[in-house]
Amino acid sequence: MNYRTLLFIPGNNPGMLQSSDILGADGVIIDLEDAVALPEKDAARILVREYLSTFKSKTAKFIRINPLDSPYFYDDLEAIKDLNITGIVLPKAGVESMSKLEEYMNENNLDLDVIPLVETAIGLETALDIVLISDRIIGLFLGAEDLTLDLGAKRTKESKEIEYARSRIIAASKAKGIQAFDTPFTDTDDIEGLKIDTKNAKDLGMTGKTVISPRHVEEINKMFSPTVAEIDYALRVVEGVKAANEKGLGAFSLEGKMIDAPIIKRALNLLRMSGDYKEEYDELLK
């Protein structure tokens, strides 16, 4: 599953929880961390358990637990380990916290996806080490608000201060063949700003974006969806590869452009995103 949008839902908010399936996001992240006040951690865990035990969900559900350096890390894991969820978002991810999470999941035979949230300088600089810890990791998520705080950088709408971080997260994710999730755009009213920010992230290589407002979901979904023209071109590339393989050709030209392995991989990735990928395409690059 390729997630274009992952929408945050506060874990102690019944109204948002019960609406989470109809907000249009590819997945939701039920938040037990920053969105829940310290005295309400216990109530949020119980509410999330009741919600997930009551409703059969159509949308992929992730839970952001509290970080390893908080007193809630293992309490959160104990509370969610038997729930029918898609995965866990690990905040303040680092080599140690990811290793501890992996250890817990192995001990408890948890078959869940993991998305490490990289939001510290040390997490960023060890991003590749983090993703190599577990095959459960399906994507890396850049958290720019806490990261810029850790870096002592000024957070701006232009986001020049996170270009390096975005690229580093993207490189580590692509090295492992997993998704790269961009930081949320925090101005809920500025849709034009959202479009620019999302385009910048996508152009660098981000494959999806986290979202804090339902108002942002539709626009981001649109921007991360391949266009009809892009899908048509990717399908023509695939047909070209099939024909070239039959003739024993390594590279070939399509509409005046040389088609080689990187272009074929890009076309196949796009078809995965659009849902047009077929199993037979696995053989094309062998």
Added chain:
Amino acid sequence: MVTKVEIKKMATAGSVESNDILIMISKGEGNIHIELESVVEKQFGEDIKKVIHDTLIEEGVNDVKVIAKDKGALDFTIKARVKACIKRGVES
């Protein structure tokens, strides 16, 4: 067999936000007594009280006074808030 649970102190859970319910519990007088105020009391008052009552019994509580202020909570929220309240009410 459910273990009997004794409420030791007054506790609250939930809120008066839309879709939520505020539950307050304290030690009872030998039974379960529920006072409910709800935006949908006429339509669902008895159902809400039943969910509160059944959750208390499931959790082993049968001596408690409950005051509930409901803002249109669904059953999963009512159950969750009652459970959170009991957890807080038995902690010393």
